[in-house]
Amino acid sequence: MGNRNQGRRVVVIGLGRFGSSLARELVSGGCEVLGIDRDPKLVQKHADELTHAAVADTTDVEAMTQLGVPEFERAVVGIGSEIEASILTTSLLADFGIPHIWAKAISRQHGRILERVGAHHVVLPEHDMGERVAHLVTGRMLDYIEFEDDYAIVKTTAPTEAIGKPLGETRVRNKYGVTVVGIKRPGSEFTYATPETVVRPQDILVVSGRREDVETFADLT
Numbered sequence: 001m002g003n004r005n006q007g008r009r010v011v012v013i014g015l016g017r018f019g020s021s022l023a024r025e026l027v028s029g030g031c032e033v034l035g036i037d038r039d040p041k042l043v044q045k046h047a048d049e050l051t052h053a054a055v056a057d058t059t060d061v062e063a064m065t066q067l068g069v070p071e072f073e074r075a076v077v078g079i080g081s082e083i084e085a086s087i088l089t090t091s092l093l094a095d096f097g098i099p100h101i102w103a104k105a106i107s108r109q110h111g112r113i114l115e116r117v118g119a120h121h122v123v124l125p126e127h128d129m130g131e132r133v134a135h136l137v138t139g140r141m142l143d144y145i146e147f148e149d150d151y152a153i154v155k156t157t158a159p160t161e162a163i164g165k166p167l168g169e170t171r172v173r174n175k176y177g178v179t180v181v182g183i184k185r186p187g188s189e190f191t192y193a194t195p196e197t198v199v200r201p202q203d204i205l206v207v208s209g210r211r212e213d214v215e216t217f218a219d220l221t
Helices: 017-028 040-049 061-066 083-096 108-117 130-137 172-176 211-219
Strands: 009-013 032-037 052-055 074-077 100-104 121-123 143-146 151-157 178-184 190-192 204-210
Touching (some): 017 032, 032 040, 061 083, 083 100, 083 108, 108 121, 172 178, 172 211, 204 211
Parallel strands (some): 009 032, 009 074, 032 052, 074 100, 100 121
Antiparallel strands (some): 151 204, 178 190
16 A cells, blocks of 8 residues: 555654654664765664664765765754754755755844755744654654653544445444544634544544554555
């Protein structure tokens, strides 16, 4: 199933606190992760936790090409306070034509510049910690919020088996242990879901439950 594996190879650039926590979460979720940083100490520190790790200047086209970065579909730029390196790296990934680029910004202004040079998603880490962003990078979920005690709320596309039937009949809660809280049709507002709500293709569902259960449910899409 191509759709299920498309988020399984991710390059994470910048292995500071944000990048390394994101990379670890991706690996624990079954992704193959290439971690790159220009600081050999950081690469050494995290090498054992990642699938591959390399020391490189991420603004250098040749170095990035040699590492196979242009072949990746998903990239995350987690470079810290070096704004120039962050912008040049993001721009380089966009030039490679990587279809999904997340970039960490240290301010909204920095975020706007990252969008302009080609980032598809800008992350402000004080609001978006690495673990949450990892769920979004894999492409299974459109949004993810985790609360204490292993409880999470997820926004995800409707799985095939739920389409065309009222929610009460799909037995989603019994089968997967999750509750469909809300539903959004293309072109209309979010509404609360009821057992009578019939799910259509292209519907976006808001689902709550135990972290493991909502992840399993999102994997069905």
